[in-house]
Structure formats: structure tokens, C-alpha cells
Amino acid sequence: MFDFVGKRKYWFTLSAVLIVLAIGAFAYNGIVRGSIMNFGIDFTGGTMVSLRFENPVSIQEVRSVLGEHGLSQVVIQKSGENDVYIRTDELERGLRIKIIEELQQKFGNVELLEADTIGPVIGKELRAQALWALLIASIGIIGYVSFRFEFKYAVAALFALYHDAFITAGIIALLFRSIEVPFVAAILTIMGYSINDTIVIFDRIRENKKKYSGKKKKFFDVVNISINETLARSINTVLTTMIVVLAVIFFGGETLKDFALVLLIGFAIGAYSSIFLASPIVAVWESKRK
Secondary structure: OOOOOOOHHHHHHHHHHHHHHHHHHHHHHHHHHOOOOEEOHHHHOEEEEEEEEOOOOOHHHHHHHHHOOOOOOEEEEEOOOOEEEEEEOOOOHHHHHHHHHHHHHHHOOEEEEEEEEEOHHHHHHHHHHHHHHHHHHHHHHHHHHHHHOOHHHHHHHHHHHHHHHHHHHHHHHHHOOEEOHHHHHHHHHHHHHHHHHHHHHHHHHHHHHHHOHHHOOOHHHHHHHHHHHHHHHHHHHHHHHHHHHHHHHHHOOHHHHHHHHHHHHHHHHHHHHHHHHHHHHHHHHHHHHO
16 A cells, blocks of 8 residues: 555645746746736737638638738637638737738638727736636635535645646746636636545545544544545546547647647646645644644
8 A cells, every 4th residue: 555645745845846836937927028927819808800711721821821920829710611710919900901911812802700809908807707716616615625524625625726726827837828718717627627536535535534433543544545545546537538638639629729738737737636635635634633
């Protein structure tokens, strides 16, 4: 039986190092790049354009034309065989007309279906809503876990969740990938996955605590037994989930890759925290209380 709790200092040290690296990534981006993360159009504002081409056109062909004008943040989606939806930095009317004319020269007639501009005010509202979503999810998790187990389990679970979200965000900041609204959805999905895995282990701890109550087992031993008993389940779950996410990264559309990358990193960190962080925290808390 592997001693997870006995080697907790290694896990806590690794988590501390990862958190420091995440803070370093945020600081580097803030100082060198002017923003702690590469916030996309959803958060900073920009222009959304919907076009209909006379002939079928690929996303790469449209992107090459936009790239000639130095547009750094461009999201291109196909909503039909000939319809293309573009989100990019804010475009002045003159530049927008010029781009459409260039597209017409290369690909034939192009019809402008819609053009809208998202201001920075809306971007701030989206950021506020994202923070509210995280806060409400956190309150719900504390309430549920406290009701089903004990308050110390809820604190340990919430610490592990924020650990997962913070480190995942730090890695994305280090890679400087674009942050759009789907990033928030990915973080909430990671938190849901992580809390599910953590509760499975907590449930086994509660069962084994009753099972060994008359055998004078130390709580550290009960936690170790519980983690070892659920280890195969945790590993199998994360591996099968990550295989699906990898399939999306390699075979999915361009717009899904960043979302899937966040999930891939978050699921790996979430599996780690459920096994090596949340349960040892409960064990240490219990030993300090006694």
C-alpha cells in the first residue's frame, strides 16, 4: 500500500512550486506583454463580421488575407459551406471595406451579412459575470460538501479546486493562448470533474472510518487505505477522459483546440489534486484537531 499521506510534504511542495510558477507567468505577462493573460475579443472588445462567399472557401484562406493587415487576434468559424463568421480586433469601417474588397478579388463575390462591434464595457461585464460564476459555484460546493461530509472536507475540496483552476490558468498564461468565454466554461468543467473525483475518495474515507472505528486505526491509515482503494478508478477515469480530449485537439475544429487544451491540462491537475492534495489536507486537519 502506497503511503500517500506520509509523503504529503512532497505533494504540498510540488503544488507550491506550480503555484509560484503560475504567479511568475502572470507577472511576466503583466510586465512584458501588458496583460496577465491573453484576453481575447470576448473580454477586450472587437469586431464581429459575418460574410457569405460565392464559392466555398477555407478558414486558412480567409485567415491569410486578414493576416496581411496585421490582425493579431482572429477567430474564424464556418457556419455553412459558403458562410464565414469572423471575430477580430476592432476594425474601422474603411479597413473592413478594404478587406472585403480583397476577399472579392481572390474568391469572387462576397456578401456582408452582418457587422457588429463589441466595446470594452461589454468585455468588463463578461469578466464580472465569469467571476460571479466561479463564486456561486464555490459557495454551492462548500454547502454541498459540508452537508454531506464535514466542513473540513469542504475546505479541502475547495482549496484543491482553486489550486486546479489557478495552475491551469497559469499554464495557459505561460503559453499565452487566447482567452475567450469558452475558457470560463472549461474552468467550471474542470472544477466539476475534480470535485466529483474528490467526493468519491471522501466517500470511501467516511465508509472506512466507520469500518475501522473499532480497530483503533489511525486516521492517516484510513485515508491511505481509501486513496489506494479508489486509485484504479481515478486513473482509469482520467485516462479515458483525456483520450477523448486529445481526440478533440487532434481531430476537432480549430476553434475547439484552445478549449480542449484547457480541459486536458485541468483534468490532469484535477486528478492529481484529488489524490495527492485534498485527502492529505483532511488527514492533517484531523490530526491537528486531535
